[in-house]
Amino acid sequence: MSWLASHFNYVIVVALMMAGLFIVFSSGNLIKRMIGLALFQSSTGLFYISLSKVSGATAAITLDAGSVDGKALASQLDPAYVQQFGVDGVVYANPLPHVLILTAIVVGVATLAVGLAIAVRVREAYGTVEADEIEALSRVTAEQAEPAR
Amino acid sequence: MTTPFLDANFALNVALLLMLLAIALAVVRTRSLLAAILLMGVYSFVVAAWLMVMDAADVAFTEAVVGAGISTIVLLGAILLTHGEVVRVNWRLQVVPAILVLVVGGVLIYAAGGLPNFGDPASPANSHVGRIYLETTYGDIGAPNVVTAVLASYRGFDTLGETTVIFAACVGVALMLGFGPRVDTAPTVDVMGDHHVVLRVISKMLIPLIVLFALYVQFHGDLGAGGGFQAGVIMAVAVILHAMIFGLGETTKAFRPGVMRSISAFGVVLYTGVGIVCLVNGGGFLDYDFLFTPQVEAMIPPGLLGDPDKPHHWGQHFGILFIELGVLLTVASTMVSIFYGFAGRTIEAIKAERGS
Amino acid sequence: MILLETLYVAPPTLTAQAPVLAIIVPLLGACAAALAPSGRTGWMISVIASLFGGWMALAVATEAMREGAIVYVLGGFNPPLGIALRIDAMGALLGLLIGAVGALAAVFSGHSLVAEVRTEKHTLFQAGFLLCQAGLVGIVYTGDAFNAFVFLEISSIGTYALIAIGxxxxxRALPAAFNYLILGTVGATLYVIGVGFLYAATGTLNMADMAARLSTLDQNASVQAGFAFIMVGLGIKAAMFPLHGWLPGAYAHAPSLMSIFLAATATKASIYLMARFLFEVFPDGTAFGEAFLTWVLAPLAAAGAIICSIQAVFERELRRIIAFSSIAQVGFIFLGFALGSAQGLSASVFYIVAHGLMKAAMFMALGALALSIGARRLDEFAGVAREAPWTAVAFAVGAASLVGTPLTMGFLAKWGLIEAAIASGQIWIAVVMAAGSVLTVIYVGRIMEAMFFRAPAPGAPRAKEAPLGALAPLLALAGLSIWFGLDASIPEQLSQAGAARLFEVRP
Structure with missing residues (x-):
């Protein structure tokens, strides 16, 4: 039970990843596959952010850590305390995964846009966005490459 | 376990994650693409709320504007152009993917067992580089928002890459859908009265406010949550709103598609240019400490900004300002370009493509 | 070595910045190409930026050979706080391959784009091509695990659309590009998940720092899973059997410029990144790592080398034959990795270069033929050697190198791999290599027979010799395959120095 409590986020994130991947691989509709892909990509964001959660922390917007006042305050405090809680006694969130996931979200929308643009062109060329119909029509194209007998 | 898990924060975390799971399952099950898209919009908003609980303000902001905003618009545009609202389901074809996904999920759950406890401040992830940033940002950069500092300065090269990815998406969508004549989507004014008059009046008032807000988000980025990405998307939303209310024709006259693509490239040039200036002044690429030569730094009145002992903060401040401007330009113009790609695509455009 | 230094002439201030310039010059070129007023200007920008990028890659190679490994700190923050590029001799060699093929392909595209892509799209097409180039150089140069993901995406996102233009x-280019997008993105996302697990265990993203921290850690479940996800993710990008489904369609139906460039470089960059995780980041000699090499990588690589060669034998469309051949060759390369020795790794990296050059030559020759005939199936190429002898000869040089004919680079590459396999006592790998080579002879023989010894079908469209602007880069590529077949000192020294260094750091 305590394992579930301390790893609850990861369990849900894994379930979300599975949902996204399942849509990608099981769906024949190209648009639906892109939706699944977006879900899958977004779940990695949840994974990184869950990793970086610091209990009782606040957003990493520091106001005076390291400033002249902050240094004066820090000199009066126990270094071990400063190490853990910062000079102003506030615990800040770990900023690094936030930066990475900002990047990942933006990459995700870029992929989504290009993928959907290609899907639109598939529809214009094949008249459908269902993978099995596209495959059947592609086979026709391949056979057209055969010489007329 | 020192931290009590049944505090309000954790309860909120659990509740939001369960909501996400429910939405994701609904997306898996639904046959309607429209429903799936709208559910994804809801999903993004819940993620944004969850990110606030996780203290990730900047990410939450981005998720809200990108995930719930632009993604939904693009997806709706795509189903409009592909004329498919209903997904056919063939359950027999889903056995293999289900097994595959179960295997991946099993490995992940097994692997999750080795991860540190949720919220552990002493976990490796939270105690090495991430911790150092919190301690050094003020001295190195002088920006209160550590996320912006890491994004724009410590890992500025990543952000250049990210901006390039956006530009690549602009190139990709333009190559696929960007050319050819367009249908003007302006709602017609009929004789009996203009149904859109309220929308027109309201949006005329709203658009300047949206742009103003975007500028606030842009320039407030190193103080609070925000920055070029969020501001760029908000700026683009103003243009998209204009196109929806006043018609694509009016909007493309003001913001021409070719110009938008050029601005997208220019944003990357601006970002790279800042890096090259640093390089020419004797630093490494993107080392903002070298953005200004010592002669220029000497001319800056002391104490005007940041720590008076640290003149390099000037370089950092202006470096971040310029690159965020580059990001803004690229993101805003790319989002508009993507919208143009999907909006009003006509039979003529399709024929022109097919004829090539 | 001396040869490399005589080839490279530049002021030292430029050399010091070469690692980052090799990435940002193509990047700036992409922006400039997108702003260019006409397709012709875009092409010129593309050629200049690619040549400059290749020149900088040459500078990096010279430096890496002299110094062992270059670390270029970005933003003035030392790793692990900042991002650093870290280039050893192997990375430099890969960068050189990308630069060289990129420049030659850019020159060639002056003719092929006009024939294949609508005029108004030329500038954006060149922009996408240069972005891909910048991204690939970034993947092999970066020393940061997450930065590598960003470059993976830069090299991919524009590329999907460029393939679809075919x-x-x-x-069929459209569904092929869409499939590539889906699988490529799943691969990149799995890579990010893997990096996340390693980050959770080490708290850092810098590869060298990660390696140092991992070597002191117990191998717990999340580290192993992280490693597995990175391998599967990059395996998709590298078209490792059985994750190669996207490749044949993408290579066969893309416009010539992209076929040439991707076949020579795209999977190679991911393969090299895999090698870095295998031999640099992940601690050596652990039971888990050994088991991966012996029980996963080696069997899959062998199966890929054989099965995809057989598919190539039975395929009818010429470009698809060559695409399947590429997957089989990726199998050969992984067989070298699976040996787990410095000799195997250096032989693999040498093979990567050899394969890149020969495949670029073959796809470029097909692109040159496509300027005059729209042939797809093998028998439509009957007798082209009589109508376009130079193009056919260049193709034949590439094909000879693929088979492993003496005096070509391919011979030395195959020989090096077999030698490494025998030296490690893994005779079965040498046997698989030999069997794969026999299959290669069969499908290459079919192509050669059709091109050189069969008469053109009556009434079939006549192939024409490609214009000089397209023929020159083609002959240059074929020439490189022969040059390095006669004197392989440049690629050999770089690959050996890099591999020796990796295995020396971790005895």
Whole structure:
């Protein structure tokens, strides 16, 4: 039970990843596959952010850590305390995964846009966005490459 | 376990994650693409709320504007152009993917067992580089928002890459859908009265406010949550709103598609240019400490900004300002370009493509 | 070594910045190409930026050979706080391959784009091509695990659309590009998940720092899973059997410029990144790592080398034959990795270069033929050697190198791999290599027979010799395969120095 409590986020994130991947691989509709892909990509964001959660922390917007006042305050405090809680006694969130996931979200929308643009062109060329119909029509194209007998 | 898990924060975390799971399952099950898209919009908003609980303000902001905003618009545009609202389901074809996904999920759950406890401040992830940033940002950069500092300065090269990815998406969508004549989507004014008059009046008032807000988000980025990405998307939303209310024709006259693509490239040039200036002044690429030569730094009145002992903060401040401007330009113009790609695509455009 | 230094002439201030310039010059070129007023200007920008990028890659190679490994700190923050590029001799060699093929392909595209892509799209097409180039150089140069993901995406996102443009010639390019997008993105996302697990265990993203921290850690479940996800993710990008489903369609139906460039470089960059995780980041000699090499990588690589060669034998469309051949060759390369020795790794990296050059030559020759005939199936190429002898000869040089004919680079590459396999006592790997080579002889023989010894079908469209602007880069590529077949000192020294260094750091 305590394992579930301390790893609850990861369990849900894994379930979300599975949902996204399942849509990608099981769906024949190209648009639906892109939706699944977006879900899958977004779940990695949840994974990184869950990793970086610091209990009782606040957003990493520091106001005076390291400033002249902050240094004066820090000199009066126990270094071990400063190490853990910062000079102003506030615990800040770990900023690094936030930066990475900002990047990942933006990459995700870029992929989504290009993928959907290609899907639109598939529809214009094949008249459908269902993978099995596209495959059947592609086979026709391949056979057209055969010489007329 | 020192931290009590049944505090309000954790309860909120659990509740939001369960909501996400429910939405994701609904997306898996639904046959309607429209429903799936709208559910994804809801999903993004819940993620944004969850990110606030996780203290990730900047990410939450981005998720809200990108995930719930632009993604939904693009997806709706795509189903409009592909004329498919209903997904056919063939359950027999889903056995293999289900097994595959179960295997991946099993490995992940097994692997999750080795991860540190949720919220552990002493976990490796939270105690090495991430911790150092919190301690050094003020001295190195002088920006209160550590996320912006890491994004724009410590890992500025990543952000250049990210901006390039956006530009690549602009190139990709333009190559696929960007050319050819367009249908003007302006709602017609009929004789009996203009149904859109309220929308027109309201949006005329709203658009300047949206742009103003975007500028606030842009320039407030190193103080609070925000920055070029969020501001760029908000700026683009103003243009998209204009196109929806006043018609694509009016909007493309003001913001021409070719110009938008050029601005997208220019944003990357601006970002790279800042890096090259640093390089020419004797630093490494993107080392903002070298953005200004010592002669220029000497001319800056002391104490005007940041720590008076640290003149390099000037370089950092202006470096971040310029690159965020580059990001803004690229993101805003790319989002508009993507919208143009999907909006009003006509039979003529399709024929022109097919004829090539 | 001396040769490399005589080839490279530049002021030292430029050399010091070469690692980052090799990435940002193509990047700036992409922006400039997108702003260019006409397709012709875009092409010129593309050629200049690619040549400059290649020149900088040469500078990096010279430096890496002299110094062992270059670390270029970005933003003035030392790793692990900042991002650093870290280039050893192997990375430099890969960068050189990308630069060289990129420049030659850019020159060639002056003719092929006009024939294949609508005029108004030329500038954006060149922009996408240069972005891909910048991204690939970034992947092999970066020393940061997450930065590598960003470059993976830069090299991919534009590329998906560029492949889809091939629909002007064959509409199958569209679903092929879409499949590539889905699988490529799943691969990149799995890579990010893997990096996340390693980050959770080490708290850092810098590869060298990660390696140092991992070597002191117990191998717990999340580290192993992280490693597995990175391997599967990059395996998709590298078209490792059985994750190669996207490749044949993408290579066969893309416009010529992209076929040439991707076949020579795209999977190679991911393969090299895999090698870095295998031999640099992940601690050596652990039971888990050994088991991966012996029980996963080696069997899959062998199966890929054989099965995809057989598929190539039975395929009818020429470009698809060569695409399947590429997957089989990726199998050969992984067989070298699976040996787990410095000799195997250096032989693999040498093979990567050899394969890149020969495949670029073959796809470029097909692109040159496509300027005059729209042939797809093998028998439509009957007798082209009589109508376009130079193009056919260049193709034949590439094909000879693929088979492993003496005096070509391919011979030395195959020989090096077999030698490494025998030296490690893994005779079965040498046997698989030999069997794969026999299959290669069969499908290459079919192509050669059709091109050189069969008469053109009556009434079939006549092939024409490509214009000089397209023929020159083609002959240059073929020439490189022969040059390095006669004197392989440049690629050999770089690959050996890099591999020796990796295995020396971790005895």
């Amino acid at each position: 629909e002007g010639r064959d509409r």
